[in-house]
Amino acid sequence: MQVTETLNEGLRRGYTITVTAAELDAKVDAKLREAQPEIEMKGFRKGKVPFALLKRQFGQRILGEAMQESVDGAMREHFEATGDRPAQQPDVKMTNEDWKEGDDVVVALSYEALPEVPEVDLSSVTLERMVVKPDDAAIDEALGKLAESAQTYEDRAEGEAAQSGDQVTFDFVGKVGGEAFEGGAAEDYPLVLGSGSFIPGFEEQLEGAKAGEEKAITVTFPEEYGAEHLAGKEATFDCTIKAVKAPAATPIDDELAKRFGAEDLDALKTQVAERLGAEFGQAARMVLKRKLLDALDGLVSFELPPSMTDAEARQIAHQLWHEDNPQVEGHDHPEIEATDEHVKLAERRVRLGLLLAEIGKRAEVEVTDQEFTQAVVAQARQYPGHERAFFDFVKGNAQVQQQIRAPLFEDKVVDHILGQVTVTETEVDREALKAAVDALEDEATAPAEA
Template identity: 45%
Template sequence: MTETLTEGLKRKLEIVVPASELDSRLSARLEDLKGRVRLNGFRPGKVPVAHLRRLYGKATMAEIVQELLNENARKTLEERGERAALQPSFDLPEDEGEANEILTGKKDLAYTMSYEVLPKFALGDFRGIKIERPIVDVTEAEVDERLQQLAKDSRPYEAKEGAAEDGDRLTISYLGKIDGEPFEGGADENAFVVIGSGRFIPGFEEQLLGATAGEERVLSVTFPENYGAANLAGKAATFDVTVKEVASPKDAEIDEEFAKRFGIESLDKLKEALRDQLVSQFGAATRQKVKRQLLDALDEKHQFELPPTMVEQEFNNIWGQVEQDMQRSGRSFEDENTTEETAKADYRKIAERRVRLGLVLSEIGEQAKVQVTDEEVQRALVDRIRQFPGQEQQVYEFYKNNPDALASLRAPIFEEKVVDYLLELADVTDKTVSKDELLAEDEDEKAA
């Protein structure tokens, strides 16, 4: 083994595995295979190894080479006392003739292993970080407001004769077309439209004013420039609509029976449930604000060299999402008062911050012996599976067979546990704020 590059966090090693070791491993593997393979014309366990070598030698040697790469990488890192930032990469002989000699055990395997090491850094003093925790006291007025909104959202409708008015609910079937051709996702046989709700494309609901049950109309609309489906954004469309029913809203009586409609035994219990929802919602927002302050403080206390490939991967993930969002919304960098070059520089800083904080949190968690249990990962997996109704088995198999995917469930649990550990050591001061103050989100928070 020869080290050919030590530059910052980058390492490159030349490694040679003698042909004798390759051939020895191949012989042992074929000998083991001899007792298990079944070939026509040979009794079990009596297939000559030379015959097996002709049939399976190259494929088996390819497996051995892959195992050796991983085995040598693990041993090398252990011996050097290094931790790779990402899986090492291997440069193998590309010449077909040379590769064939290696796979037949006639030539040494010489290859290059390249990797980046995790940086070694001293942790800044993270004890006593000052945190101002914004707290919202849930008032009766806020509970009543949520109750009134629930009553409005769940109010009953009653079929009526005559023309549709603002606030009425129409049951319709529709078929959407662009340039006279139906488009995917543009049809429904039993859709509810509440006029004035603003839940449909601008102009759609308004054109149903005055409609009556049984009436057919053709609506002309234009999809917004920032519409979620990029293939429809900004395009003119028509909708062939048949009105099946017109219904007017009725005021919901907020009483014991109203609560029972939601499977709750009494109105007081419903108010308790709504209060708990608000407490949970405000609590999550408080947690986010506190975590942001904590991460900002940690970021200020740590500056060290970052593994370039980790930063590049994080940047690519972020930038890919930015491009998708801009394509979906139909907006440009000029619309955001910036340029692509400036935006990339800004997002690269965010990628660097994420990588740096990830390494800092990991180091703190390791020193504090923070552990994530298998039960916690299993609960996270169950929650993830529930997000894909009808595909539960496929999602389960995906995570079961992909260690990296399973690790992606473990990572956020670990991070939150480290944050909890740090908050126990922080100097936290509570501050009562309004709901609007708590839920306000500035641009820095969005970026973070």
């Protein structure tokens, strides 16, 4: 077997791998002799089939397998010898397409190698961690939101009309062209006016309704409505109003606390303070991580694999296009060209990704099975009732597993690096923290500034 270099420019590599016919023939013979003791054929006892007959009967079938194993083995030995790590799947092509049995096999191998990532001197990196302690105002604001989420309603006085924000309980039957349609009827349905739960224009027509009334409401389904047989159609809903209730203020007291599983109001305040502290800490970490990545980006410079930056730039361009065109859900759209801004952001992401991967490798950072399982469980909770199906999907999909592991690995590497640099803490108010987080979001929408 012979490996000859044909290209060595920057990170681009090219080689010709030649597997001689004699090597292939020897591998076929070795496979047949290994299997010979277990082979049975009519007229021969097990293991006693003549080798020549075996080769005539099975040699052609085994030849393809021998070719693949030879090429794979040559590539494996090549990467072990050179230390090269392909940036993406290598391109492997057989050059003698008119090959026939008895010929040498010649294969062209090409790939982009991952660059050598230099070690980074972290001693000069100094970062500031923002620290926000939940104050009384923040706790009171959070308690107010809890009270709003526990909203209750009380019957309006007899004959009093419904207003926006009221809860109206009613029966209804929807009709198109005078015929009731499936899914268009309900009884004792509680609807908060102004919530936007129904078709546009429906809730506004219930304002002014009174308990005991019957009311006909006419609306037109949106053109993009999910049910095609209703999209764009005019419909009439015959409604019977059963109750009109006004929102009642929910007192922030021990009873509210018990509704949220706390023993009393003081215990609920403690829980709220802890939750706010965790939220502030998570936001502060986002800001700190961005500062760290900015610092690392300014410390290193090395050649990047063009295929990786091109793929990342296309992905960025595609993602931003869909954010600007949310009405397009699929990928049936014109080809999206990456701009210089997209390329610049892609280069930063690829450079930092390679750097973090190398730092993690050198520090022997690993994602444990327990950490991976916890992440899968957390994602499965997003699909209530279908958790088992999600687990099975992840188990059978290596790409999804890697997508889950990647951010876990990155966070562990970031934690490792933060332990190597100087981090000072500065106490700030929540407005300052919010401004810092908002700045991150603004930068995320401006690729040229990222």
